[in-house]
Amino acid sequence: NASFLAQEDLERGRKSELREQPVDPKKDNFSVLFIGVDARPGEKKSRSDALILASFNKDEKSIKMVSIPRDSRVEIPGHNLDKITHAHAFGGKDLTVQTVENLLNIPVDYYVELNFKAFINIVDALGGVEVNSDREFTEQDSKGRKNAIHIKKGVQTLNGEEALAYVRMRKKDPLGDIGRGKRQQEVIKAIIKKSSSLSAITKYDDIIDSLGKNLTTNFSIGNVLALQKYSGSISSIESLTIDGHDNPINGTYYYQLEEDSLEKVSTELREHLEYNAMLSSNL
Ligand code: C30
Secondary structure (H helix, E strand, C coil): CCCCCCECCECCECCCCCCCCCCCCCCCCEEEEEEEECCCCCCCCCCEEEEEEEEEECCCCEEEEEECCCCEEEECCCCCEEECHHHHHHHHHHHHHHHHHHHHCCCCCEEEEECHHHHHHHHHHCCCEEEEECCCEEECCCCCCCCCEEECCEEEEECHHHHHHHHHCCCCCCCHHHHHHHHHHHHHHHHHHHHHCCCCCHHHHHHHHHHHHHEEECCCHHHHHHHHHHHCCCCEEEEECCCEEECCECCECCEEECHHHHHHHHHHHHHHHCHHHHHHHCC
């Protein structure tokens, strides 16, 4: 396979510190953290604008996803309480992964870090994605041209630029970054759906070749091809929400995640990964 995939292990190596063994997406349940950045992946000083953790259960063929709002006030290892978006600026994907593991007490087995360009290329290579917008709005395009993108209300197929605008918009939604997180999850679902309907495996080579350094991941090419087979058999994709509320502190806007809700989501994801079961079987 001649495709180039910017594969990069985390500093910790293949295995999460919360795992006894590395997981193999071909035969184990696993988790993936999607990290959307407004920079080149690997550039450490940038913040992350989108953080979505997904768990995959191989027997149920199901996926659960949760968005972590970027202003969530959380403990960043070595940096006390701060916005989770800053974990990336302090320590890139490594610290972002550690922060999410620490917050939810769940191993993050894989990450996919991508920027605008990779996102646009993926959506375009798939021939667009279908969404159902709950509102009509205009948004800037990737070059910063104001109101260059027009999203209608209702079901429509978005190309790469349109899909990017769809997942970036927050100011015209009363739910702000929370509403934006929902649109991001909707688009991930649409991408999974669309990619499963593609028969030609060469499409994947095209996609991977188009990514260059705009997407980095610790999945191998072999993993990605295995996942592509998986995508056709996914039976359900469920969205979970961590409840929270606005919490400005000394003039800085933070989002306070609610402890009960955090606990509930953590438990649900752990069960979905059968993470406890795996630990006890190793005792
Ligand atoms: C391994 C492989 C190949 C595959 C794995 C399998 C799968 C399923 C792969 C799928 C991978 C994908 C495509 C995952 C999707 C993950 C997502 C949803 C990524 C999101 C897109 C992305 C790359 C980055 C995040 C973009 C976001 C959310 C925001 C950045 C506002 C400022 C100050 C103003 C500014 C204003 C707006 C839009 N902008 O956009 O503009 O920086 O947003 O809210 O920070 O800025 O506020 O007031 O200056 O104009 O309102 P932004 P902001």
